Amino acid sequence: MRPYQRQLACSLLLLLLTTGAALLGCHAFWPRTRPAPPRTNVILLIGDGLGDAEITAARNYLVGGAGRLVMERLPVLGRMTTYAVVENAPHLPDYVVDSAASATAWATGKKTSVGRVSTAPQTGQPLPTLAEQSRAAGIPVGIVTTAAVTDATPAALAAHINARTCQGPADMALCPDFRRERGGLGSIAEQILDQRFEIVLGGGRTRFEQRLDGHDDRSTLLQTARQSGFTLLTHGGELEKPLIPPILGLFAAGDFDRLWKGVPARPYPGSGPQRCDSVGRPPEQPTLEDMTGKALEVLDRVARQRGRPFFLQVEGANIDKSAHAAEPCAQIGETAEFDRAVDLAWRYAQEQGNTLLVVTADHAHATQVIPHPLAGAHFPGLLATLVTNEGALLTIGYATNVLSSPQTHTGSDVSVFAFGPHSERLSGRHDQTELFAILAHALGLHS
Amino acid sequence: MRPYQRQLACSLLLLLLTTGAALLGCHAFWPRTRPAPPRTNVILLIGDGLGDAEITAARNYLVGGAGRLVMERLPVLGRMTTYAVVENAPHLPDYVVDSAASATAWATGKKTSVGRVSTAPQTGQPLPTLAEQSRAAGIPVGIVTTAAVTDATPAALAAHINARTCQGPADMALCPDFRRERGGLGSIAEQILDQRFEIVLGGGRTRFEQRLDGHDDRSTLLQTARQSGFTLLTHGGELEKPLIPPILGLFAAGDFDRLWKGVPARPYPGSGPQRCDSVGRPPEQPTLEDMTGKALEVLDRVARQRGRPFFLQVEGANIDKSAHAAEPCAQIGETAEFDRAVDLAWRYAQEQGNTLLVVTADHAHATQVIPHPLAGAHFPGLLATLVTNEGALLTIGYATNVLSSPQTHTGSDVSVFAFGPHSERLSGRHDQTELFAILAHALGLHS
Numbered sequence: 001m002r003p004y005q006r007q008l009a010c011s012l013l014l015l016l017l018t019t020g021a022a023l024l025g026c027h028a029f030w031p032r033t034r035p036a037p038p039r040t041n042v043i044l045l046i047g048d049g050l051g052d053a054e055i056t057a058a059r060n061y062l063v064g065g066a067g068r069l070v071m072e073r074l075p076v077l078g079r080m081t082t083y084a085v086v087e088n089a090p091h092l093p094d095y096v097v098d099s100a101a102s103a104t105a106w107a108t109g110k111k112t113s114v115g116r117v118s119t120a121p122q123t124g125q126p127l128p129t130l131a132e133q134s135r136a137a138g139i140p141v142g143i144v145t146t147a148a149v150t151d152a153t154p155a156a157l158a159a160h161i162n163a164r165t166c167q168g169p170a171d172m173a174l175c176p177d178f179r180r181e182r183g184g185l186g187s188i189a190e191q192i193l194d195q196r197f198e199i200v201l202g203g204g205r206t207r208f209e210q211r212l213d214g215h216d217d218r219s220t221l222l223q224t225a226r227q228s229g230f231t232l233l234t235h236g237g238e239l240e241k242p243l244i245p246p247i248l249g250l251f252a253a254g255d256f257d258r259l260w261k262g263v264p265a266r267p268y269p270g271s272g273p274q275r276c277d278s279v280g281r282p283p284e285q286p287t288l289e290d291m292t293g294k295a296l297e298v299l300d301r302v303a304r305q306r307g308r309p310f311f312l313q314v315e316g317a318n319i320d321k322s323a324h325a326a327e328p329c330a331q332i333g334e335t336a337e338f339d340r341a342v343d344l345a346w347r348y349a350q351e352q353g354n355t356l357l358v359v360t361a362d363h364a365h366a367t368q369v370i371p372h373p374l375a376g377a378h379f380p381g382l383l384a385t386l387v388t389n390e391g392a393l394l395t396i397g398y399a400t401n402v403l404s405s406p407q408t409h410t411g412s413d414v415s416v417f418a419f420g421p422h423s424e425r426l427s428g429r430h431d432q433t434e435l436f437a438i439l440a441h442a443l444g445l446h447s
Numbered sequence: 448m449r450p451y452q453r454q455l456a457c458s459l460l461l462l463l464l465t466t467g468a469a470l471l472g473c474h475a476f477w478p479r480t481r482p483a484p485p486r487t488n489v490i491l492l493i494g495d496g497l498g499d500a501e502i503t504a505a506r507n508y509l510v511g512g513a514g515r516l517v518m519e520r521l522p523v524l525g526r527m528t529t530y531a532v533v534e535n536a537p538h539l540p541d542y543v544v545d546s547a548a549s550a551t552a553w554a555t556g557k558k559t560s561v562g563r564v565s566t567a568p569q570t571g572q573p574l575p576t577l578a579e580q581s582r583a584a585g586i587p588v589g590i591v592t593t594a595a596v597t598d599a600t601p602a603a604l605a606a607h608i609n610a611r612t613c614q615g616p617a618d619m620a621l622c623p624d625f626r627r628e629r630g631g632l633g634s635i636a637e638q639i640l641d642q643r644f645e646i647v648l649g650g651g652r653t654r655f656e657q658r659l660d661g662h663d664d665r666s667t668l669l670q671t672a673r674q675s676g677f678t679l680l681t682h683g684g685e686l687e688k689p690l691i692p693p694i695l696g697l698f699a700a701g702d703f704d705r706l707w708k709g710v711p712a713r714p715y716p717g718s719g720p721q722r723c724d725s726v727g728r729p730p731e732q733p734t735l736e737d738m739t740g741k742a743l744e745v746l747d748r749v750a751r752q753r754g755r756p757f758f759l760q761v762e763g764a765n766i767d768k769s770a771h772a773a774e775p776c777a778q779i780g781e782t783a784e785f786d787r788a789v790d791l792a793w794r795y796a797q798e799q800g801n802t803l804l805v806v807t808a809d810h811a812h813a814t815q816v817i818p819h820p821l822a823g824a825h826f827p828g829l830l831a832t833l834v835t836n837e838g839a840l841l842t843i844g845y846a847t848n849v850l851s852s853p854q855t856h857t858g859s860d861v862s863v864f865a866f867g868p869h870s871e872r873l874s875g876r877h878d879q880t881e882l883f884a885i886l887a888h889a890l891g892l893h894s
Contacts, residue, residue, distance in 0.1 A: 052499055053811075053859045056528075056542075060858070065530040065540035072876050079524060079862065081503075083512040092839045093512035095503075096818045364500075368815075369858030370847055371543045377852050380828055392539045399846035400817055405824050411507070411816030412500045415526065427874070429519050 040421045040442040041299075041309045041355040043345045044106075045071075046153055047338050048099060049320030051364025051414055057328065057396050058335035060369065061276070064390035069335075070343040071359045074417035078426040080435065081413050082363050087113035090121040096411040099320065100164040102362035102432060103156030107131070109436035117152060117188065118160045124177070126160035126185070130436060131197060133445050134311045140245070140302040141197040142295040142310065146256040146288055146334070147317030148204025149248075150188040153362060157313060158200075159191035168207035169221070180213050193225050198245040198310075199298045201291040202317075203252030205234065222250075236286030239294045245302060249291070257281045258318055260333025263384065265326040265398050269373050270383030273393055276329035288316060288341040296348050309354070309443055314341055323365040324406040326382045326398040331367070349420050356423055356442045358435070360416040366400040366407035382407075487868045487889045488746075488756045488802040490792045491553075492518075493600055494785050495546055496767030498811025498861055504775065504843050505782035507816065508723070511837035516782075517790040518806045521864035525873040527882065528860050529810045534560035537568040543858040546767065547611040549809035549879060550603030554578070556883035564599060564635065565607045571624070573607035573632070577883060578644060580892050581758045587692070587749040588644040589742040589757065593703040593735055593781070594764030595651025596695075597635040600809060604760060605647075606638035615654035616668070627660050640672050645692040645757075646745045648738040649764075650699030652681065669697075683733025686741045692749060696738070704728045705765055707780025710831065712773040712845050716820050717830030720840055723776035735763060735788040743795050756801070756890055761788055770812040771853040773829045773845040778814070796867050803870055803889045805882070807863040813847040813854035829854075 047054075059069050084094040084101035090113065094101075098114045105111055108118050108127035118127045131141045143154045150159075150167035166175035168189045178184035185191055189207040192200060208225065212218040219227075225248055226232055233239065233249035261279045263271035281287075292314050299310035316338030322331035342359050349355035370379050372395050381399020388394045400408040416435075418426040422442040426435075440446050494501075506516050531541040531548035537560065541548075545561045552558055555565050555574035565574045578588045590601045597606075597614035613622035615636045625631035632638055636654040639647060655672065659665040666674075672695055673679055680686065680696035708726045710718035728734075739761050746757035763785030769778035789806050796802035817826050819842050828846020835841045847855040863882075865873040869889040873882075887893050 052526075053857065056859045060530075060540070060542050065528060065542060066878065068876065075875070077524065077526060077875050079499075081512060083507075086839070093507070093837070095507050095512060095816050095839065095841055366815075368813075368847065369542050371855050377848055377855070380846055380849055390540070392533070392542065394542055397847070399827055400815065400844070401824055402827055408818050408824070410500065412503045428522070428524050429515065431513065 039307070039309045039354055040444070041303065041352065042311045042439050042442050043349065043355060043357050044313045044439065045338070045342055045345060045357070045359045046313065046315045047319050047335065047359070047361045048153055048315055048317045049323050049363060049365035049409065050316070050335065050338070050361035051367070051410065051412055053367045053369060054319060054323065054331065054335065054365055055415065057367055057369050057394065058332045060394050061332045061386055061388045062336055064388065070339045070346065071417045074346065074357065074359060074419045076418040076423040076427050078416040078418070079413045079429045080360055080416050081429070081431045083411065084114050085111045085121055087121050096409055097363045098152065098409060099362050100152035100156065103153045105432035106435040106439070107156040109433050111433060115164050116162055117155050117164050119162050124162045129157050130439055131157035131195070131311065133440065134443060135195065135197065137308070137445055138306050139308045139443055140299050140306070140310045142199040142299045142312040143197060143201070144288070144291045144295050144312070145202035145315040145317050147202060147315065147321070148207060148254055149192060149200050149202040149250065150204045150207045151255070151317060153315045153317065154200070154202060154313070155188045158195045158197065159188040160185055161188060161191070167204070168210040169213050170210040171207070189221050193221060193228070193230070196246045198302055199247040199295050201247070201249035201251070201295060203250065203255050205250035206253045208250060235284040236290060237283070239286055239290055243298060245298060247298065251285045255318060255321060256285045258322060258327070258330035258333060259337055260329045262327065262329025262386070265328060265382035265384040265396065267382060267403065268378045270385055270395065272385035273387050274385070275387050276332060278333065288314065288337050289344045292341045292344055296345070311443055314345065316341065320365060323367055323398070326407055328384045328386060328396045346419060354421065356418070356420040356439070358416065358418045358423070358426060358439070360435070361414040364410045364412035364414055366398045366410060368397045370395050370397040486750070486754070486756045486801050487891070488750065488799065489758045489886050489889050490796065490802060490804050491760045491886065492785070492789055492792060492804070492806045493760065493762045494766050494782065494806070494808045495600055495762055495764045496770050496810060496812035496856065497763070497782065497785070497808035498814070498857065498859055500814045500816060501766060501770065501778065501782065501812055502862065504814055504816050504841065505779045507841050508779045508833055508835045509783055511835065517786045517793065518864045521793065521804065521806060521866045523865040523870040523874050525863040525865070526860045526876045527807055527863050528876070528878045530858065531561050532558045532568055534568050543856055544810045545599065545856060546809050547599035547603065550600045552879035553882040553886070554603040556880050558880060562611050563609055564602050564611050566609050571609045576604050577886055578604035578642070578758065580887065581890060582642065582644065584755070584892055585753050586755050586890055587746050587753070587757045589646040589746045589759040590644060590648070591735070591738045591742050591759070592649035592762040592764050594649060594762065594768070595654060595701055596639060596647050596649040596697065597651045597654045598702070598764060600762045600764065601647070601649060601760070602635045605642045605644065606635040607632055608635060608638070614651070615657040616660050617657045618654070636668050640668060640675070640677070643693045645749055646694040646742050648694070648696035648698070648742060650697065650702050652697035653700045655697060682731040683737060686733055686737055690745060692745060694745065698732045702765060702768060703732045705769060705774070705777035705780060706784055707776045709774065709776025709833070712775060712829035712831040712843065714829060714850065715825045717832055717842065719832035720834050721832070722834050723779060725780065735761065735784050736791045739788045739791055743792070758890055761792065763788065767812060770814055770845070773854055775831045775833060775843045793866060801868065803865070803867040803886070805863065805865045805870070805873060805886070807882070808861040811857045811859035811861055813845045813857060815844045817842050817844040
C-alpha cells in the first residue's frame with residue numbers, strides 16, 4: 001500500500017469510527033425507556049445416578065467409544081460436587097449422598113442429610129424451594145419423572161419432610177410430626193397437590209389412591225385433586241389432547257417400567273456376552289420425551305400469557321434404579337431415553353434462544369467399566385458383558401454391596417452440561433448448592 | 448442530568464473517542480516490524496490413574512468436600528476419553544486402557560493396543576512421538592516421573608516397542624525383534640539414551656545397570672551414557688547444582704517409594720478408621736516438585752538460548768501403583784505431591800505467560816468413595832475408612848479383582864484441567880489422541 005492510499009484509508013476509517021463513536025457516545029446519554037428484563041426459561045434435566053462411569057458405559061454401548069451422547073454435545077461442561085452432611089453433626093460432610101439430600105441442594109441451595117427432603121438437618125425446618133419461589137413470582141413450574149412423582153428428586157421441589165419414604169398419607173410412620181392431623185405439612189403426595197404446579201407428570205398413582213390422613217372414611221387424594229380442579233391423566237395417550245393446568249399425570253402405580261431388558265449382572269464369569277432387548281413399556285406409560293414435550297408446550301403457553309419465564313425439571317429416574325439392581329441393559333436403555341429428552345429440550349432451547357438448559361446427575365453410582373473377566377483375574381462382584389452397537393465387548397461391573405443386596409451410590413463428582421443464557425456460569429467446578437443460585441438468577445429470582 | 452450537562456458530557460466523550468479512534472485507526476496502517484511468532488511452552492502433567500473417583504477421594508481427605516485441589520482451580524476444564532483398540536482387530540475399541548496405550552495416544556496421536564509403547568497394533572510400526580518431533584524442531588524436551596523412567600508413561604515419548612515390559616536390554620523376552628543384535632531399536636532404556644532429551648528424571652536405575660544387548664562383556668548402559676556425555680545423577684541433592692544437558696537422573700533402583708503410609712484396604716469391616724502417616728522417602732529420592740522445578744529451570748534456559756519453546760512431561764506415577772495395591776493413604780499422599788507439582792508448574796506458567804499447562808490422567812482406576820460399612824450392607828471388596836483433615840469419615844473401596852490380586856484400571860473418562868495459551872481448546876470433551884494435536888499446535892509443530 002502506498003502512502004497516499006494509506007492516508008486515504010486512514011481518513012475513511014476515522015470518519016467511520018467518528019460517526020460510530022458519536023452515535024454510541026450520545027446514545028448513552030439520550031433519555032430512553034428501560035428494556036424489559038430478559039425472560040430466561042430454565043430446563044433442568046437430571047439423570048438419576050448418571051455418574052461418569054454410567055455415561056461412559058452408555059456411550060460405549062450406544063454410540064461407541066468415539067461417539068458422543070447428545071448431552072455431551074452441549075457447549076458448556078462443568079463438574080459438580082454432591083456430598084451431603086451428617087444429620088447429627090451438620091458441620092461435617094457425608095461424602096456419599098442420596099437423591100433426597102442431593103435434590104434438596106439444588107432445590108433450596110442448602111445441604112441436608114441423607115433421606116431428608118428440603119428440610120434442614122436436626123431441626124427439620126422447611127427450606128424454601130426454587131419451585132415455590134418461582135410460583136410466588138408468577139413463574140409456571142413443571143416436574144416430569146419416570147419414577148413416582150413422590151420420589152425424592154421430584155419431591156425436593158414440591159415438599160418438605162424429614163424422610164423421603166413418607167410419600168402418601170398412609171406412609172407416615174417415620175414422619176409423625178408432618179401428619180396433617182397434627183398440623184403438619186402432610187405427606188409428599190399431599191404437599192404436591194397443595195403446590196398446584198402447572199404440570200406434574202410421572203408415576204406413583206398408588207400414593208394418591210390413599211385416603212386423606214390415612215382415614216378410611218375420607219376421600220382419596222385423587223378425588224380431592226379432581227374436586228379442586230386438577231386435570232388428571234392416567235394414560236400417556238391423553239398427553240396428545242389440549243390440557244388445562246394444573247395437570248397431574250400419574251401413568252404408573254409406582255415407577256415406570258424399564259424400556260430395555262437383558263440378563264442382570266452376575267458373579268464371575270458374569271452374564272453375556274449379550275445384546276440388550278428393547279421391550280418397551282405398557283401403553284399407558286408415555287416416554288420421557290413425550291412427557292417433556294407436553295410439559296414444554298404447557299409451560300411455554302402459560303409463561304407467554306403471563307410474560308414470565310418457566311421452570312421445568314425432568315428426571316430420568318430409572319438409570320439409578322437399574323444400577324441399584326445391577327441391570328446394565330435397563331440402565332443403558334433408560335440413559336438412551338434420557339438423552340432423547342435432552343435432545344428434545346435442546347432443540348426447544350435452540351429455537352427459543354431464551355432458555356437455559358442444564359443436564360446433570362444427582363450422584364454417581366456403582367457402575368464400573370472393567371477389563372474382560374479371566375479365570376485368575378476378575379471382578380469379584382456382579383458383572384455383565386455386552387456386545388456394543390459397534391461390535392465390541394463391554395464388561396460392566398457392580399460391587400458396592402453384599403451379593404443379593406442393592407448396589408449403592410458412590411461419592412464421585414458428576415458432570416454438568418449446559419446451553420443457553422447464563423450457561424457459562426456452570427463451566428468449571430461447582431457444588432450442587434451453587435446450581436440453585438445460578439438457576440434462580442436465570443429465572444430472575446433474587447436479583 | 449440537565450440537557451446542557453448532557454451535551455457537555457456527550458462532547459467530551461466524543462472528543463475522547465475520536466482521539467482514540469484516530470490513534471487506533473492509523474496505527475493499523477503504519478509500517479511496523481512483524482512480531483515474532485509466540486513461543487508457547489508446553490507442560491503436561493499426568494496423574495497416573497488419577498480418575499475422578501481418585502480426585503474426589505484425595506480432595507475429601509486433603510481439603511474437604513468443599514475444598515479444591517490446585518489442579519481443580521485451573522481455569523479450563525475438559526473431559527477425555529481413554530479407550531484403547533484391540534490388537535488383532537484394531538478397528539474395535541478396547542474400553543479399558545493401560546498406561547502404555549494411553550500415553551501412546553497423546554504422544555503420537557494414534558490409538559494402539561494395551562501394552563504397546565508408541566507402536567501400531569498388529570504391524571508394530573513405530574509411531575513418531577511429540578518428543579521426537581519437538582527435538583527435530585530444536586525444541587528442548589524434559590521427562591519427569593516418580594516411576595522408573597522406562598515405565599510406560601515416560602517411555603511412550605522416548606521409545607517404540609511392542610511390549611512395555613521390555614525396559615532394559617536383559618528384559619527383551621517379549622520383544623525379540625527389537626533387540627539391537629537383530630537390528631532393532633533396542634530396549635526402552637537404550638532408546639531413551641539414543642533420544643538424548645535435555646533432561647530425564649525418575650527411577651529405574653537397575654535397567655541402566657544392565658549391559659548392552661545383555662552381554663556380560665559389554666559396557667552397562669550407564670557407562671555408555673557417561674562416555675557419550677550425559678550428566679548422570681543418582682541423588683536428589685545433585686539437583687541443586689547447575690547441570691549441563693543431556694541430564695539423566697536415576698534416583699531409585701525401580702519406582703520411587705511412597706510418601707505416605709497407612710493400613711491397606713481390607714475385606715469387611717475394612718481397615719481404620721485411621722489417619723494417614725507421612726513417612727517421606729529415602730534422601731536420595733527427590734520430590735516430584737523438586738524434579739519439576741529443575742526440569743523447568745534447565746528447559747527454560749535452553750529454550751531461551753535457542754529462541755524456541757520447550758516441552759516437559761511430568762508424571763505422578765505412584766497414584767496408579769498405590770491404587771493397584773489398594774493403599775488409599777499412599778494413593779492420597781502421591782496425589783498431594785502431584786498437586787504440589789501442578790502448583791509449581793502453574794506458578795511458572797503464570798509468571799511466563801507463554802506456557803500451556805495441561806493436567807490430566809491416563810486412565811481411571813479402581814477407587815470408589817462408598818457408604819460406611821454396615822454389618823448387613825457393605826462393600827464386598829477391600830475397604831478402608833480414613834478420618835479426613837476436616838474430621839469426617841471417608842470410606843474408600845477397591846473391588847475390581849479377586850482378593851490378593853492387583854486392582855485393575857477402569858474405563859471411565861478422565862478430567863483435564865488447563866491454563867495458558869491454547870488451553871481453551873481443551874474445554875469440552877476430547878479423545879486423548881486430540882491432545883497430541885493440541886500440544887503439537889501449541890509448540891508450533893505441524894502448523
